[in-house]
Each structure stands twice: as structure tokens, then as C-alpha cells.
Amino acid sequence: MSKLERYASLLVEVGLNVQEGQRVYISASVDALPLVRLVTEKAYRKGAKDVKVNLKDDHLTQLHAHHKSTEEYAKVPQWTIDERMFYSDEKAAFLSITSSSPELLKGVDPDKLKSMQVAYGNAFKEYSNRIQSDHHSWCVAGYPSAGWAKLVFPEKTEDEAVDALLDLIFYTMRVDREDPVEAWQELDATLHEKVDILNENHFHALRYSGPGTDFTIELPEKHLWAGASSENSDGMRFMANMPTEEVFTAPKKTGVNGYVSNTLPLSYGGNIIDGFKLTFKDGKVVEYEAEQGEDVLKNLLETDEGAKYLGEVALVPDDSPISNTGTLFFNTLFDENASCHIALGSAYGFSIDGGKDMSREELAEEGLNDSITHVDFMIGSAELDIYGIDPEGNETLIFKQGNWAI
């Protein structure tokens, strides 16, 4: 079996864990077709009764963004919502393959982009709620487009860059291990060990200290740490992100104070934001600045009220497979698994004990943030220390110079 076939198998077996008679919904751009075709075939062979592929083309995406009026660009056709909700109601397994250039929409009017993002965020809010409570299985994975690959390897030709990035993705996916499925089982066990330790400690808060970063994140009383594989509402396991190296939970919405600086660039909505610093007071971003993409950051923060609060706090050791490639991916799926990160926007329902069955209102009462957006950004480095704080104020070092200390 080729590496690409092994990759496709991993997505079907471990990522989606496709069941007999299930529907599968794949979102991808045409650049990912070599992978999408294999996943589709393997999903059918595993018994899927219907594999729907929602195909986009990056070049057309750019043309639409540049030429449509803001009004047209922000229209969300009802039938696109109907389609998604049909597959959601049927508890399809959702695979999203990220491949676009991190700068795909560079040069597009930021206000036009914001209008579109807000419109789509609102239109697909119910779908996002279901994803964030693991109602059905879902998986995000990556495949290189030429545009993305050239940003990672600017000195290579397009074809060389794509090959090199694909090789890196294979590495992070553990595709080249003798038994990739077993490798993922081991990873799953390792991350769940960390999850168990953190849940046993039941910290009241986390304190971050590093260059450009000094802040404290309170955790909700009923917070739960999670990592690697998840369980959907039918009790089926799936892997929401591939690769994944993180363990994470939700912050208490109003319990974040201090300032934090990003350590890796953030690609958001087809634009890069970098060199930025956020200052929080009682959970809310009250000051921000960025060396690059400040207008994009501004629009992100203004998406809705919840976009100014945090919805996720994730721990990733600096000494991890992705981090050790020494590669900057300019893609959150990969970069967030090379670095401690936090997310602006909505929290995952399962980050609260019993939260999978709570409404967004009930989750809010437990201290979780709600928003139509959820955007991770990287704050980890080899100079970052993180302390767990118990209710009495005693501190335990959890991360020392970027790596696990417990």
C-alpha cells in the first residue's frame, strides 16, 4: 500500500471510524482529490452507504471573493444549510481536508470577509454546536495545495514543495510507522494519561509565564480535560484532529487576566496575522496589537461578543513530533499541535462534565464561552512555563520551558 493509501485508511479507520450503513460528508478542495478519491473508495468498502463530497476550487474561491459584492458574498443559500443539516441529522461522519494557501484571500477587503464569516458563522451555528458537543463523528486533516506548500518551502519548485509537505504530513500522521493504527492507539493512550492526571489535579487556574506572556486562566468548576480520540453521541470513537498532540479544556469565560503574545503566525480566513499581543481583563480582550494583519485581527475580535473571550486552552509539549520537524506550517491544524495554544470564541460542550447534553445556555451558566467562531492561536515556546493553581493558591509546575513537568 502506498503512503497515500495508508493515510486514507487511517482517516477512514481511525479519524472517522466509518460504520456500516453510515453516511460520510467530505469537504475538500480539488487539490486534495488524490486523497479524497482514496478516502471515498475506502469508506464505501467499509460499508458507507453514501459518501458526499463537497468540492471547492481555490482559484474560483479567490475569484468569488474579489468580484462579488459584499452583499452577494455574505449570502448563505438555504440549500447549503439544508444539505449540511441533513447529513448532521443522519449522523454522518464529517471529514474536512484543509489544503488552501494560508494567504488565499490576501488583498480581499477585510470587511467583506468579515461579513461573509459572520453570515456563515450564524447560518451554521447549530451545526457548530453539534460538532462542539461531539453529536456526530468529525475529523480535520490536511493535504498540500501548491499555494500552501510554496509558503512552507519557498525555495522549492511547486512540485518539490508539494512532495516535501506531503512527506511531512505523512510523518506527522505516523503513516510511515510499521503499524500506523497501532501508533495512533499508543498516542491515544499517552494523551489520555495526561488527561487523567490533569483531571485528577482539578486545578482552579493556570498561570502562564514567558516572553511577552503573563496571564492567568481560571477553569470552570466542572471542567474536563480531553485529548486524542473522542466519543460521539452513539458511543463511537473518532479522532477530531489528525494530527493531534494536544490535551485541552475550556477556560472560565470571565476568568482570564493578563497579556499573551503569539509565538507562531496565525492563518485566519485566508490571511496571516502575526506579531500580535492580546490583553485580557475578566476574560475579555481589552487591548490588541499586531505587526501583520491587524485589521484582520480586529475583524476577528469583532465577529461577535464571544469572539473577544477564550473558548479553549490547550497544552502541547515543545518536544513533540510536529514541533521537532522545525517546520512552520502556517496552518493551525499542524502548528497548534506543535505549540501550546488558546482559542478565541466558542468552547466545546464536552469540556464540562455532562456538557455534551447541555444547551448553549446551560453551558454558559457553567462558565463556557459561546460564539459563532472558534479560532486557535499559538502561544507556546521553549521558554514558556505553566503553573497549575489549586483553590488555595498553591502552584504546581505543569510545563517547564515548554515541556511537560508532570
Place this chain on the structure above:
Amino acid sequence: MSKLERYASLLVEVGLNVQEGQRVYISASVDALPLVRLVTEKAYRKGAKDVKVNLKDDHLTQLHAHHKSTEEYAKVPQWTIDERMFYSDEKAAFLSITSSSPELLKGVDPDKLKSMQVAYGNAFKEYSNRIQSDHHSWCVAGYPSAGWAKLVFPEKTEDEAVDALLDLIFYTMRVDREDPVEAWQELDATLHEKVDILNENHFHALRYSGPGTDFTIELPEKHLWAGASSENSDGMRFMANMPTEEVFTAPKKTGVNGYVSNTLPLSYGGNIIDGFKLTFKDGKVVEYEAEQGEDVLKNLLETDEGAKYLGEVALVPDDSPISNTGTLFFNTLFDENASCHIALGSAYGFSIDGGKDMSREELAEEGLNDSITHVDFMIGSAELDIYGIDPEGNETLIFKQGNWAI
């Protein structure tokens, strides 16, 4: 401007005749993306407010056909109908690019294919009615996929075959003329001249005589011949087929008698039917046989009651640009414009004087056939004579040995 750009311009300017503020709806497979991207950009530059591209992938189409159950395969999601009807209601300009291999669905259970075709035919009947009465502008054009090109040029490599077929398409599209738009205006004038002569003659019937063919087609009292450019319900010109070399009208549903043999293979629903002969009595196919694809032909004829009757009769000289390439395209858009042809299934409303504004019931009263399908097949050759018959039974030779005699 490259030839491909000139082709794209022709589709936008002459085929769709895109208007300021109009919507455009493109159906294509990913093989045609080089053309689709250019058409999209040019349509936006001409003022389109929204260019929707419905992208398919032939490889995925095959996987769905082979792996889905008949029940799943024949399901037509309501949202796909909603999408199409939205663009139809908005009088979008519809472009369909044909590129798939003529044998794309070879080996798929013919009954499964029939179920799907019947389901889609019924679901999109209102849309077809609108197309067949020129409610909005529409255009069908071609772009080579590797699968299609290899069938036309089996001795060439894939890349060579695609290039060769694309060159042929450029030739049939008059892209290499000094002024392609002017060339299309000339063609339009030439075909409308023939249309005028035929309409003035107002024949009662046509009699076909050639090898394997001896039959008579009565024409409805109010029949109108048409060819080349059409006019939509807003009075905008468009070119429904590019290329086009035909003039055509509708037969009287119950007035076809005798037998006819095909002269070029027919690719229908991803399968080839060849060496076939149909015998008609009072308009209806009462006998049929085929050397290749007889089961596919059977299912085509059994699509619905109207599929056993004719809906179009078209005249194309044997000495025409496409015919003179000496190439068998295995694609109706091209082969039908190299040969006289007739179509099983629904008739075009505009083939009757005043028919654009008639309901299907009113059209039926005027003698026009109705069906959820419309499939052209080629019956012309250099040995075919066609006579026009007046109400008194006097015969005028219109086609002599495959070419215009009037």
C-alpha cells in the same frame, strides 16, 4: 490571448451572452477547470454578480455509481433541486461543460442507472421544461478529459490525446479564426437562411432514404425550424450549443413510420450504444435491436412513455466543419453536429409557433412529444437522401447524398 482564453470569451460573449448583474450557473467536472476558471473570471468582468460552479469529479462519480445501492443512487436531494430552481427563477445563464469519458459508467448495473436517470429526469422536469422553452439562456460546450480524449485518440498518450482533442474543439469552435465572434455571426446568419427556407416551404413531412433507413416523419401543422442562436424570455440572444451546425424542428409525435439505423455510436449515461435500428409505427418505437449496449438502449426506451417517441429532427450537412475533421467524438454535442440526427424524448416548445408560452399540455395538443428525457442520435451519412413532402404528396429533395440540395 491564448486559444483557451478566446474559447472562454466566446462562451461568455456568444454562448451565454452574460448581462450586467446576471447570475451564471456552470456545471462541469474538474477536468474542465482550466476553462471554467477563465469563464468565471470573464463572466465576473462582464458584470455577472454571482457565478455558481457545480463541480463534479469523474472518478468520484464512478465510485458512487458502483458502490451506492440502487435506492441511494436514485435519491435526488431536495436541496439540489432548490439550488437549480433558484438560479432558474433568477434567470441565470446556464453553462454546461461536457467532458466525461463516453464510457464513464460502463459496467454499472443498467437498472441502477435507469433508476437514477428516471429519478433525476422527474426531479428536474420543470427545469427541463424551462430549458426547452428558452426561458433563460443556456449553453452546452465541451472540454476534453483524459478518458474522453483517449477514446478519440487511442494511439496517443493521455497528454497528447487531450491536446489533440482540445485543438479539434478549438477548430469546431472557430477559436482560431481571426475574429471568432464574427465567424459565429456568419454561421448564425447561414443557419438562419436555411431555417427561413424550410419555414417558407412548410413541409407536411420528411422522408428519409439511405442504407438501413427508410422512414417518414410528419411535422406538426405549426412547426417552426430553428438553428444557431436563440432568444430567451427576456429577449436576449444566446447560443444553446457550441459548436452547432444544425437546423431542427419537432416531429409530430404520432407521425413517424418506418425504420432508421444509427450511423455514429451514441454515448448515453456513460455507456456506448452502437449498431442499432429502431422501427416506428404511428410515432412509437415498436422494435429495436443493437449490436452494442442493447440493455442500455432498452432502458433508455423504457425511461417513460415519451422516451419511445421522437422529440427532434435535425438536419446537418455531411460536408460540415465537424464532419470534415473525420473524427468520431463519441460525444453527442460534437457528433450530432457532424450528422443528421433525431432525438428520442421531449420536444422543444419553441419548435411550435407560439410554443414558448404554452404549457406541456398545450404543446402536446399541437402534436409535440413530452418526456423526462431527450437523447439525440446520429442517422446522417453521405448516402442519405431526405425529401420534403407537401400536403399533396409532392416530394422536394432537401438533402442529396448527405448534403443540402436546397
